[in-house]
Amino acid sequence: MAASAADVRSALSIPDATLAAGPSQQKKPAATPAARKPEGISRELYSLIGPSAPSIAAQLAKPRLKQKPNLTGGGKVKWEERPFKNAARKDGLELRHWVKASTDPAAEYPFAKYNVPPVSYTYSQDEFTRFLEDKEWTKEETDYLFNVVQEYDTRWYIIHDRYSYPEGTPRTLEDLKDRYYSVCRKLVRNRPWAGDEASRGQLISTFQFDKERELTRKKYLLSLENRTPEQIAEEEALYIEIKRLEQNERKFKRDREDLLRTIAGIDSGLPDIVEDDGGPLGITVDTKKLRKKGSIMDMDSPATPSALSISTPLIKRPPTAKNTAYDAQHCIIRTDLSANAPATKAAHQAAYIRSFKLPVPKAAIAPKIAQAFSELGLSHSRLVMPTRENCAQFEALLEATTALVETKRVVDKVEYDIQVLKGQLGMRTSQPAEGEDGGEGEDAGGGDSKTNGDSMEVDDAPENEDERAQSVVSTRSGRSRKHVSSCDV
Structure with missing residues (x-):
């Protein structure tokens, strides 16, 4: 490639003659061809990052959804037309097909394994x-x-x-x-x-x-395939009508049951109302008891079939052997409300878990009962097996422990009252000895005895408020008896 004059001057550091001649307009450098914007990047972004775009453009290139098969590249596969026999055939028919040249000619026909004949039965x-x-x-x-x-x-x-x-x-x-x-x-x-x-x-x-x-x-x-369009339309109409009738029947039955239960008061929880299988919907009512209590059945009402069936007298069926055996098998225990129970809805007792109804001791004596149970190695708040017998024994034990704690509390009160009365009796016996020293000794002694008695009560006062009130009452009664005796003298 031949060097130009400008290249020679630039290599020898010789100034350009046109620049030395005088000031003139500087020549614009020759415009270089603009670099082509790569695909996968916008024009604004490429103008900002300049020619350093190839590494980023490779990352932003649009992905190819499906690679085209390379039919010409790679190793070429040679195909041959070979004869073959199907091992599943018994007639020895020979056919031909195209296979790869690398396939073993002695290999078995691969589709013969799919010919699985059924089991054929023969008989003599x-x-x-x-x-x-x-x-x-x-x-x-x-x-x-x-x-x-x-x-x-x-x-x-x-x-x-x-x-x-x-x-x-x-x-x-x-x-x-x-x-x-x-x-x-x-x-x-x-x-x-x-x-x-x-x-x-x-x-x-x-x-x-x-x-x-x-x-x-x-x-x-x-018969279904041979139906006419008129028959198909008629069957669809009949099907819709049957569904509508079934829906209305369910609605009427539900409303009738709700009305009968409301009239008979089944949901009120009254003990005189028993559900039985004899009447409609299993409802029978004792009308005599309801009339005594001023029930709504006393009011005049039209004689409808429902009212006549509801007003039948109550006949309590005795428990049969079948019901008893069923209850015993399923561990069902039926409890009847007592005759003295109030005839209100609150008297009705729903099903509950037996362990939720364990008795709870009073808060005042709960610590002492817990101490007594701990001495026996038991827990007063939980049963491992809350069966009916265990719950009954637990209630009996809790009642006995409560009675024992109450008895001990009464005994402590009585013993304290005895001690107080003994102290008052000792003070009263010491009064004559103190009265011999002065004329007003009796009064002084009386005053001292009261003071001493009061001081004794303060010193020996029990911590319990009930015991303190009992001691104060006993002291006042002693004082009143002493005043009466002095007045009599």
Whole structure:
């Protein structure tokens, strides 16, 4: 490539003659061809990042959804047309097909493994005589049927089309299937079986065929296919009407039950109302007791069938042996409300868990009861097995412990009262000895005794408020008796 004069001057650092001649307009550098904007990046972004875009453009390139197959590149595959034989065929037919040249010529035809023939049953003359005889089927025709079934691989429509036994009666498809499956069932059922009975039963179930049901099914399908448009429209209208009637019947039945239960007061929880199977909806009411209590049944009402059936007298059926056995089997215990229970809705007791109804001791004596139970190694708040008997024993134990704690509390009060009275009696016996020293000793002694008595009460006052009140009452009664005795003197 030849160097220009400008290149030579630039290499030798020689100034340009045009610049030395005088000031003139500087030449614009030759415009370089603009770099092409790569694909996958916008024009504004490329103008900002400049020529350093290739690395980013590779990342922002649009992905290819599906790679085109490379038909020309790569190693070429050679195909050959070879003859082959299907191992599933018994006639030795030889065909040809295209395969890869790298395939082993001695390899077995790969699709032969999918030819799985069904199990074909054969029978001897002895088995046919003992198990398979039928007045409508001879042995020759049965043998012909099994040969056709085996030839056409149990494809019944083809079998029925090809079936042509010479000098035989015409057979329908259902006749052929019924005879074939009945013979197979009898052979499996009467031959020795090496496996278990479950596998034999499963195999027999595969040969089940109901001829009458199949005929009925086909007849019904044929009648459905032969319906006219008018019949189809009529059936749809009848179906809609039946659904509407069923819905109305359910609604009327539900409203009637709600009305009868409201009139009879079943949901009120009254003990005189018993649900029984005798009346409509199992409702019978004792009207005599309801009239005594001023029930709504005393009011004049039209004699409707519902009112007449509800106003029948209550007949409580005795518990039968069947109900008792059922309750005992399912651990059901039925409790009747007492006659003194209030006839209100609150008197009705719903089902509950027995462990939720365990008695709780009073808050005042709960710590002492807990201490007593802890000494016995028991828990007063939880039962491991809250059976009916255990709950009854627990309640009895809790009542006995409560009575014991209350008795001990009363004994402590009595003992304290005795001690107080003994102290007052000692003070009263010491009064004459103190009264011999002065004329007013008796009064002074009386005053001192009161003071001493009060001080004793303050010093020995119990911590319990009930005991303190009891001691104060006893002291006041002692004072009143002392004043009365002094006045009498």
